[in-house]
Amino acid sequence: MDALRSIRGMNDILPADTGHWQFLESRVAELLERYGYGEVRLPIVESSALFSRSIGEVTDIVEKEMYSFEDRNGDSISLRPEGTAGCVRAAIQNNLIASPCRLWYSGPMFRYERPQKGRQRQFHQIGAEIFGYATPDADAELILMLARLWRTLGIADAVNLEINSIGSSESRASYRAALVTYLEQHRDALDEDSQRRLESNPLRILDSKNPETQLLLNDAPALVDYLDEDSLEHFAALRRYLDTAGVRYTVNPRLVRGLDYYNKTVFEWVTDKLGAQGTVCAGGRYDALVGQLGGRDTPGVGFAMGMERLLLMLEACEQLPEARSPDLFVVAAGADAHEAALAAVEGLRNAQPELHIVQQLGGGSFRSQMKKADRSGAALALLWGEDEVAAGEVTIKPLRDGQEQVRLPVADLSDKVSTLLQQQTH
């Protein structure tokens, strides 16, 4: 029979890598807590309407990337393609935003995309949202926190911040009209995708990857000339905050983002280390979203980072921590020795709970067990043979440097292990 395989683009994360995930996740979680964010754990499945009403009916995500299906009662439900919509829904439903608050979440997201390096169908994000502040200091605080994160992780030199303002929905509407008028005159020069977007979502043409389209856009009307006064001031203040803090950025006038809920600030952290999948973290302001989803009007601003891409970055920048080897590997030859070893090792774990101890189970020859001990990378091997058992003793064999092998009463094991491990780290 053929073995069953995982769904394309949905990968297992295996022990060789989970240490890296835990490292990254704990660094991000620590920083978020220090900035006053509380963690929310949200459902992976939500009603489909949540996403069409927030992300937007005519976005790539909702049009062609969502995993939507009928629940057994006929309701349309979807695997979440991103976290902000669910976070806002939860914040409204649980009345978390009666006063300003900071929330963060993490977990898998699902989009039906073509799998490639840095792009999966199940991928993972950590995201954060600030609710209740319309002022640009909130946008700035988010960005400063992220800049700090990149420094902590040792990848600050490998990422660049791009920012833009997409203004109010009114200013976007008048810009949209001007852009469409211009692009209509050059319709034939647009690729099929952009022609389709001309009707449905023309602003998305701005971040087309097609070089011909980009050339055409050089002479197109610019979004910045259509921005309202309030948005311009907001953007200027944000730039001042970033300048004062010494955070470098590029204003990218064509940055629009692929989700409809944004207004004013949008930003992305990009890298040239990951090929085409260059955006590692992205976000922006969404002052109308809470109202749109049925809550009392509450401004919001947030971001999400792609964990797979960040791990690729950490690897490219050689910032991943080394895997931890065990401190001790336990070898016992014979049934009596196994019994004695198991009891002694439990005693050792009671005395020093922080030790990493791996015990060879199920027997095997002394020689083959010793080979496994060597390969484990452990600092010390603990050996029990018939002689040791008869004498109530244990042999400690250092596996790394010039320490001598010693045999001693089991009662002295814990002290001796401490001494030997300490000598090895100095």
Ligand code: ATP
């Ligand atoms: P892209 O332009 O790369 O498709 P996006 O604008 O669709 O990204 P967002 O919805 O803003 O991405 O999600 C935030 C981050 O989540 C991205 O910057 C990226 O790091 C990550 N991300 C998005 N889609 C995927 C995916 N299919 N696989 C892996 N990571 C992803």
Ligand code: MG
């Ligand atoms: Mg995308």
